[in-house]
Amino acid sequence: MTIRTLIIDDEPLARQELALLLSEHHDIEVVAEAGNAIEGFSQIQQYKPQLVFIDIQMPKITGMELVSMLDPAQMPFVVFVTAYDQYAIDAFSNNASDYLLKPVAAERLAKTLAKIRAASAPQTLRAVEPLTHLPCYAGKRLKIIDVAQTEYIFSDLTGVHVATAQGTFFTQLTLKVLEQQSDFLRCHRQYLVRPQAVAEIVLQESGNAEVVTHSGASVPVSRRYLKPLKQKFGFA
Numbered sequence: 001m002t003i004r005t006l007i008i009d010d011e012p013l014a015r016q017e018l019a020l021l022l023s024e025h026h027d028i029e030v031v032a033e034a035g036n037a038i039e040g041f042s043q044i045q046q047y048k049p050q051l052v053f054i055d056i057q058m059p060k061i062t063g064m065e066l067v068s069m070l071d072p073a074q075m076p077f078v079v080f081v082t083a084y085d086q087y088a089i090d091a092f093s094n095n096a097s098d099y100l101l102k103p104v105a106a107e108r109l110a111k112t113l114a115k116i117r118a119a120s121a122p123q124t125l126r127a128v129e130p131l132t133h134l135p136c137y138a139g140k141r142l143k144i145i146d147v148a149q150t151e152y153i154f155s156d157l158t159g160v161h162v163a164t165a166q167g168t169f170f171t172q173l174t175l176k177v178l179e180q181q182s183d184f185l186r187c188h189r190q191y192l193v194r195p196q197a198v199a200e201i202v203l204q205e206s207g208n209a210e211v212v213t214h215s216g217a218s219v220p221v222s223r224r225y226l227k228p229l230k231q232k233f234g235f236a
Contacts, residue, residue: 003120006047007033008040008063009055009081014102018053018081021109028113037061041069049076051116053100056082067096072224077116131181136162136169143169151197151213153178155190165215187211187221187229195232 005028009015015033022028031047034040037058044052054063067078080099097119098112134150136143149164155175162169175192178184184192197213201221204210209221211229221229230236 001120002027002029003051003116004029004031004047004049005051005053006031006040006043006049006076007053008035008037008043008058008066009033009053010035010058011055014055014081018104021104021106024106025110025113027117037063037066041066044070044076048074050120051077051079053079053081056080057084077119079112079116129181130183131178134162134171134173134178136171138167138169145169147182147194148196150184150194151215151217152191152193152211152219153184154188154192154219163217185225185229185232187219187225189222191219191221193219198233201230201233201235 005022007015007018007022007030009018012035015035019030019033022030028051031049032043034043037054038061040052040054043049054066056063063080067075070076077097080096081102081104082099083102085101098115100108100112132147134145134147136145145162145164149166150162151165152163153171153175154161154163158170160171160173160175160178162171175190179186179192182194184194187193193211193213197215198211199214200212202210202212207223207226209226209229211219211221213219
């Protein structure tokens with residue numbers, strides 16, 4: 001399967017170097033390049049790439065601002081490219097699949113592409129047993145957390161974390177697996193919440209919301225997931 005790819009960067013040399021690295025991967029087809037965000041937005045609409053490499057720092061409109069303009073329902077895989085690692089956290093909170101530091105290293109790029117391939121590969125449907133316990137870590141301790149004790153799960157740069165009333169623990173399970181093999185509800189790109197842990201939903205003027213759990217924890221709810229979350233509990 002060929003992955004249609006677009007490169008958006010205001011530095012011609014950076015675009016050229018990245019395109020050269022990508023040419024070593026035969027399943028990656030660079031369909032176009034853009035020198036700024038406005039041109040890049042137009043090319044995304046025209047070529048509908050599956051993967052976009054976007055420089056963060058560009059004049060007038062930044063890479064992150066460009067991504068915020070895209071339709072979430074048709075969002076390609078986004079890899080931010082930057083010379084400054086301080087943008088990493090912001091990149092992951094802005095729908096990024098990954099980020100790369102300039103100058104882009106071939107080995108690091110290969111890892112990114114492997115992640116994209118795995119995420120875009122057709123999934124074989126099969127029956128799976130629902131999770132009842134979650135394997136977690138707390139330092140050198142291996143914790144077995146009962147799903148019934150879990151309030152919510154979230155991801156950040158350090159990995160995926162399981163939050164209970166007693167504390168938060170790291171797990172190697174992905175959000176996708178947890179969503180597929182449990183009754184956790186997606187309430188945000190980086191958050192899942194267990195329905196039985198929800199005490200109330202607090203609506204916000206921005207159109208977003210937050211869930212308050214029975215232990216008093218606050219969990220963000222993005223506009224995209226608010227309606228199905230409300231419907232789950234019988235609200236129109």
